[in-house]
Amino acid sequence: MSFMMVDRLPVPKLSTYISATVLSISAATYYSVKYSFDASHESNSNIQVNEDPTKTDPMDVYYEQMLNVLAFMLQDPLCFLVLCNGAICSIVMIGAVIQSLVLGNLRPVEHVQFRERLWNWVIYKFIFMFIILKAYTLDKVALWLFWYSTLGFLHLMTSLCKDRFEYMWMSMGTGARVNWKYIHMSVLLSIGFIFSLLLLNFAYLVGLTLSKHIFAFMVIECLMLAGSIVHIFLRHYIQLFHRNSINHTTSPGKLIYYAELGLDLGIRVMEILHYSHAIIWTSSYLTMAGFVIFMHMRQLISDIQKRLQKHKNFLWVHSHLEKNYPMATAEELDTNSDNCAICWEKMDSARKLPCGHLFHNGCLQSWMEQEPSCPTCRLSLTLGHNQSMPMNSTNNGGQETLGTHTHIPHHFFHFDGSRYLSWLPSFSVEVTHSLRPTSQIHTSQMETMARQVLQLFPHFTMHSIIEDLSNTRSVDLTIDNILEGRLVAPQQFVEEEPVIVETVPIVNSVEQFINTPTSTSFNTNISEPAIDGLVSMGSQFSKSPDERENMLRARKQAMIMKARQRYMSKDGDSSSKSD
Amino acid sequence: MAGSALRRLMAEYKQLTLNPPEGIIAGPTTEENYFEWEALITGPEGTCFEGGVFPAKLIFPSDYPLSPPKMSFTCDMFHPNIYSDGRVCISILHAPGDDPMGYESSNERWSPVQSVEKILLSVISMLAEPNDESGANVDAAKMWREDREGFNKVAESLVRKTLGIPTSK
Numbered sequence: 001m002s003f004m005m006v007d008r009l010p011v012p013k014l015s016t017y018i019s020a021t022v023l024s025i026s027a028a029t030y031y032s033v034k035y036s037f038d039a040s041h042e043s044n045s046n047i048q049v050n051e052d053p054t055k056t057d058p059m060d061v062y063y064e065q066m067l068n069v070l071a072f073m074l075q076d077p078l079c080f081l082v083l084c085n086g087a088i089c090s091i092v093m094i095g096a097v098i099q100s101l102v103l104g105n106l107r108p109v110e111h112v113q114f115r116e117r118l119w120n121w122v123i124y125k126f127i128f129m130f131i132i133l134k135a136y137t138l139d140k141v142a143l144w145l146f147w148y149s150t151l152g153f154l155h156l157m158t159s160l161c162k163d164r165f166e167y168m169w170m171s172m173g174t175g176a177r178v179n180w181k182y183i184h185m186s187v188l189l190s191i192g193f194i195f196s197l198l199l200l201n202f203a204y205l206v207g208l209t210l211s212k213h214i215f216a217f218m219v220i221e222c223l224m225l226a227g228s229i230v231h232i233f234l235r236h237y238i239q240l241f242h243r244n245s246i247n248h249t250t251s252p253g254k255l256i257y258y259a260e261l262g263l264d265l266g267i268r269v270m271e272i273l274h275y276s277h278a279i280i281w282t283s284s285y286l287t288m289a290g291f292v293i294f295m296h297m298r299q300l301i302s303d304i305q306k307r308l309q310k311h312k313n314f315l316w317v318h319s320h321l322e323k324n325y326p327m328a329t330a331e332e333l334d335t336n337s338d339n340c341a342i343c344w345e346k347m348d349s350a351r352k353l354p355c356g357h358l359f360h361n362g363c364l365q366s367w368m369e370q371e372p373s374c375p376t377c378r379l380s381l382t383l384g385h386n387q388s389m390p391m392n393s394t395n396n397g398g399q400e401t402l403g404t405h406t407h408i409p410h411h412f413f414h415f416d417g418s419r420y421l422s423w424l425p426s427f428s429v430e431v432t433h434s435l436r437p438t439s440q441i442h443t444s445q446m447e448t449m450a451r452q453v454l455q456l457f458p459h460f461t462m463h464s465i466i467e468d469l470s471n472t473r474s475v476d477l478t479i480d481n482i483l484e485g486r487l488v489a490p491q492q493f494v495e496e497e498p499v500i501v502e503t504v505p506i507v508n509s510v511e512q513f514i515n516t517p518t519s520t521s522f523n524t525n526i527s528e529p530a531i532d533g534l535v536s537m538g539s540q541f542s543k544s545p546d547e548r549e550n551m552l553r554a555r556k557q558a559m560i561m562k563a564r565q566r567y568m569s570k571d572g573d574s575s576s577k578s579d
Numbered sequence: 580m581a582g583s584a585l586r587r588l589m590a591e592y593k594q595l596t597l598n599p600p601e602g603i604i605a606g607p608t609t610e611e612n613y614f615e616w617e618a619l620i621t622g623p624e625g626t627c628f629e630g631g632v633f634p635a636k637l638i639f640p641s642d643y644p645l646s647p648p649k650m651s652f653t654c655d656m657f658h659p660n661i662y663s664d665g666r667v668c669i670s671i672l673h674a675p676g677d678d679p680m681g682y683e684s685s686n687e688r689w690s691p692v693q694s695v696e697k698i699l700l701s702v703i704s705m706l707a708e709p710n711d712e713s714g715a716n717v718d719a720a721k722m723w724r725e726d727r728e729g730f731n732k733v734a735e736s737l738v739r740k741t742l743g744i745p746t747s748k
């Protein structure tokens with residue numbers, strides 16, 4: 001199956017793509033100018049005799065020729081495709097400009113995900129276009145190329161924004177600069193939303209004239225895009241709510257919860273409709289495309305089941321809490337001076353468990369959805385609950401498995417499409433040893449793979465990457481390993497290097513930090529108390545992020561310094577004793 | 580949700596900075612991403628890891644503290660409960676549901692009342708007293724049981740390595 005290799009394909013450099021496009025367009029123009037000129041020359045020569053005296057303005061002739069060339073280019077299939085490619089190229093360029101304006105440089109993770117999404121989009125829509133939509137004529141190809149490149153552009157932009165939003169939720173930063181970024185991205189998303197409505201309009205104008213089925217395809221695709229944009233906004237709102245709410249007594253509200261649930265399910269149901277429509281319309285039950293789509297629909301249905309199961313669990317926990325565990329009274333809250341043990345924040349109202357432990361209602365609710373027990377004393381709270389509900393399969397739906405024991409199975413190729421685009425299927429292919437002898441990957445091949453990884457993570461050494469690659473045999477799994485921290489960048493302290501060389505900068509910075517002007521060589525005694533001061537300097541927690549970061553770094557360096565000095569002196573003692 | 584996780588992580592960071600426990604420093608690797616921390620752990624005194632300062636990385640899930648973080652050492656480690664790639668295997672880092680080895684009682688498992696500080700303290704006690712039933716590093720477990728002398732030597736060299744001091748011999 002070709003698309004398994006999708007995520008390993010490199011994306012050509014933007015500049016290469018643009019220059020190739022420009023080159024192909026100019027070649028096509030030259031070709032068609034030459035041919036149309038010849039053609040018009042031939043036809044002209046027949047009628048030239050009586051037309052010659054009426055010939056007037058050279059500009060008119062020039063203009064006419066231009067039209068001729070254009071008409072020729074539109075008729076010649078090759079030239080036509082070149083022109084289409086030119087249009088797509090300009091969309092790509094617009095995308096690149098928007099990305100650099102709004103998002104700035106992509107982080108490596110985003111880059112990897114972007115590449116995967118792009119290829120998946122291109123290949124899946126290509127299949128869809130030719131197998132389901134049967135776009136064999138030039139005008140149809142043009143229509144669908146336009147449609148899918150615009151839609152794909154909007155989808156990719158949306159998912160980039162989504163990734164970036166998620167990343168930004170992870171940092172504490174607020175400030176004007178961050179707010180500006182939020183505003184930029186919100187504007188971009190709103191524009192995306194407007195565009196999806198425009199596309200809907202386009203579907204009405206163009207698709208409806210073609211056929212009702214095509215109209216339905218187009219409408220659903222637009223709605224899915226619009227839905228995913230609204231979903232991002234909604235999630236963002238929920239995040240902001242959680243971040244700014246002072247007490248955790250309330251969750252963001254029933255309405256928001258149900259809106260998110262509705263969108264989650266709605267988008268998936270729409271996809272299922274979309275695909276079943278495609279299959280029924282083309283009656284491609286037993287074809288390759290049908291197979292791919294069936295696989296995907298199965299995945300979607302199980303997603304929906306999981307989501308519903310999660311919702312059921314939510315409802316159960318909610319009513320269970322309401323029914324069996326009363327809210328704490330004011331006196332109980334007064335006598336209990338502790339914060340909520342889940343979120344570490346003050347409790348103005350709380351729910352009381354039979355064991356006497358108090359928690360915020362919202363905090364307890366989200367923990368109970370995962371595990372019905374008291375977080376503090378682990379008293380089981382399953383009272384009256386039929387144990388049949390699978391606790392863990394429901395709570396993390398869609399999220400990565402969190403246990404420390406999740407190894408990447410080395411001989412098991414897993415393609416989880418829904419990670420990249422929600423409509424992609426997932427594949428797992430088990431590869432046994434007999435199929436794949438151990439020394440199968442050639443060294444040179446390995447090196448090219450390693451270089452690919454190296455491009456994304458330049459701070460790793462070739463050696464460590466190759467080592468990991470020899471285990472994973474896939475650029476992707478290695479990148480996964482790096483991203484999830486299983487493969488770690490080379491150590492700061494390398495044994496082979498002489499000690500002095502590496503220690504000097506550390507001494508430097510520690511000194512800079514405590515402002516004691518001494519010489520920079522190692523072993524000039526930095527006074528013990530100074531370092532002690534640094535290590536225990538925990539007494540301040542700065543409000544400024546930069547200062548916090550510097551302080552933490554300085555404390556770490558001081559700790560290493562101190563440990564080293566202590567070790568050296570102990571080592572010295574023991575060796576002098578033995579002398 | 581990431582929002583409440585962030586507030587909790589911030590609170591923990593503050594507490595760890597204001598009242599740092601003996602031999603532990605921990606905080607976000609960069610202020611840009613509070614879900615990835617770096618910690619320095621001092622080898623407990625009176626054990627073979629004494630004197631070493633071991634760097635480790637903690638990755639938090641977006642629903643922290645409902646789910647535990649993942650922890651792995653970023654230096655070379657040789658220990659029965661640490662995988663060769665650095666991942667730490669102790670019960671406090673396991674969600675109540677997953678029990679890969681089937682030997683841990685659920686009382687020691689993760690729960691939202693646990694914290695980074697408690698994790699790091701249990702890692703220190705793990706360094707002092709390995710649980711040799713866990714199969715994270717079978718070689719290390721075997722060596723720990725059968726050749727304590729050799730194990731101590733390896734640990735000693737690791738300590739030197741983290742401090743950037745070349746081996747004396």
Ligand SMILES: [Zn+2]
Binds near residue numbers: 360
């Ligand atoms: Zn709470």
Ligand SMILES: [Zn+2]
Binds near residue numbers: 353355356375376
């Ligand atoms: Zn309790």
Ligand SMILES: [Zn+2]
Binds near residue numbers: 404667668669673
């Ligand atoms: Zn484990």
